[in-house]
Amino acid sequence: MGENPADSVSRRSFVKYSGAAGVTGALAGCSSNGGDGGDGGDGSDGSDGSDGSDGSDGSDGGDAPDEVIIGSNHPLSGALSNTGERMDEAVRLAAMMKNESGGIESLDGAELSVISGDNEGAQELGGEVAQELIDDGASVLTGCYSSPVTSAATRTSENAGVPFVISVSVANSILRETQLNYAYRPQPPADQMAIDHARLLADTIRNAGEEIETAGLFYIDISFGQSIRDALREELPANDIEIVAETAYEPGDTADTQVTSLRDADPDAVIATTYRSGTIELVNAMDNQDYRPDYLTGCSNAAMNDISALEEMGDTVEGGFATNFALDPTSDRAGEVRSRFESEFDSGFDANVAMTYAATEVIIAAIEEAGSADPEDINDALGAITVEDHIAAMPPITFADNGENENALAPLFQIQDLEDRVVAPEEFAETDVQF
């Protein structure tokens, strides 16, 4: 090939198409968050956020409607579909159980109906699917798992004047970049995760007479991980924990280099903020280098709340800590919902699914409170609502002006016998911490 005159053309073509490959790959990476896990990213900043005062959808006035439609916007195909499908099922189960108990009381027993849209975990589909659901008659929306997708979907719903209750999405920017009047988030966002992690971890360890003075961060290098990292940079020193190492992880890589850097810095705690595969790679690399920090912890780390992932990682994670939203382990009703879900759909009821169910409970409470299927009325109800009876391990859910839950809480788990058990705060603890 070398001396052939056509080679320079071929070479140029290769570089050109390699560039195209790179761009395609980068776009794919952006849209699907690198192929695994679910959250992250700050997404688009949206545009205006008009007040959407018309609220044209839904059926208002006169007779009570026969049904109220909830739009579920989740990744039902693609890399995030395993969790996305279960989140969609959680929305359906919440509606199903409400219907079984007589429907919406304030609407003379109107039934809840769920329509689903598949956003494929792709940012560009978040808004499109939201619009389709609105066009199909949804009075209120929920979604989307991946933060960039949620960011796009909430902007669309804002423009349409239809309320959107986020099921799971952690990036602060979704509700902070622009004032949104129709978006609400029951779960703790990134900064709250970090606040709870730093405080509960430090208190729990020190109250047990142990020490923690330094930490090393291992985070996925997309906006989800960066949000948590930035918040931990503030919250850990505030709790007298010095950050001695920060290591970024790219999806698809091994964690060998990162673990070597952590080994070199020798922190008391390694705090991992990644998706499932990133945490598994971290543990594999720790095993390969025979490295054990005093505490292995996860902040907004799905793998540490996933029984199958914990079993896969084995003894290395035993005794580790994690902070995430959770099913309330002290609530009998939460246990019943979990059993019902597992028997109904034959799949696992993990933290993401539990939080989605809780978000749907908020939607249902707002419809009940509004006594209307009109999006504007439901939005007014959401703005003023306090939901005490929900299955998440947090105090009553009520929203601030920016749509964030004022009482959002991420409890602290400890891995005991390869199960995630809530150990703090005390009101939600199901067992004592062990060292």
Add this chain to the structure above:
Amino acid sequence: MLSSFLPDACCREAAAVALASAPDVPASAPDVPASAADALGGLAALAGAFDALGTQAVLGVSLPSPTIFAQYFVFAVLLGGIYGLVALGLTMIFGVMDVINFAHGALMVVAMYAVLVFSDATGLSPFFAIPFAVLLLFVVGVLIYRSTIAPIIDAPQENQLIVTFGVLLILISAVEMVFGSDPQQLGLDLGSLEISGVFVPQGQLYALVIALVALAGTWLFLQRTMLGRAIRGTADNRDGAQYVGIDVPRIDALTFGIGAALAGLAGGVIPLFQSFTPALGDQYLINAFVVVVLGGLGSFPGAFVGGLIIGFIQVFGSAYLGGSTYQIVIFLAFILVLLVKPEGLLGGSADE
């Protein structure tokens, strides 16, 4: 360029490290061959010497301990070898057929899951599954060529590019439908060798050894067999090859099959040390494109040199530059090579 294969200095160095850390050596340091311990000890001493020169004071850069430096070095070589292996099939298909195979990463993914299925179904070690994956991917490669590439082999390059992109989508979607998108791993616990405080994960070590064997085997095939000579002849001049009686369409099919088999080998060894998802192939593919251009299009040794360069940039960049800055450095190196030596580091020499 395929005819210009010679083991280069970097490969010899990588081989020395790999051979020095032979996989059957027990983990305890006293039992490790003296040459391996010496090699890593030498690295550690080098790092120590830089430290003694007061680099920290002069540059304001905190050098790692000698052991940590040696650890990074080992990881860079291991990673570079894998990138080289991933780029091997890509560079071969382009070198002979001028086809940019977008489906290369997807073929790797098929191999990863083939290894998983084979070892689950038979209960045999995944090492036995790797040859199965290579054979399977050879057949898949030939089928893909016959059904999609051959009909448009003389069409403009864009057509083949789009077709391989379509194949990528079909393969990845099929894998996702069958296996889902959750990360999978083989559950191997191969452990590590420890040499003077430096750990060498055996999974990656085996992968590097397999990569080097593949490199040597492919080279021998191309140099010492009639079929290999026909492939090289076709790579040099397709029209000329046809005039002297070489069945070029058959050579194309064989080349695509071998390229796919090499993708199968790369995909087959990755589960030895890493969890995998249907998206993993594309993540390797992006860097493989860079490796091919860095090393020289169609050059096997170039693929390994390029792989090692990317491996070193990724490991040391990840350790010292913070975040994912190393990716910027990778693409800066890519641009630099295009500006200074556009034919690639080992590409386009006069004796081809």
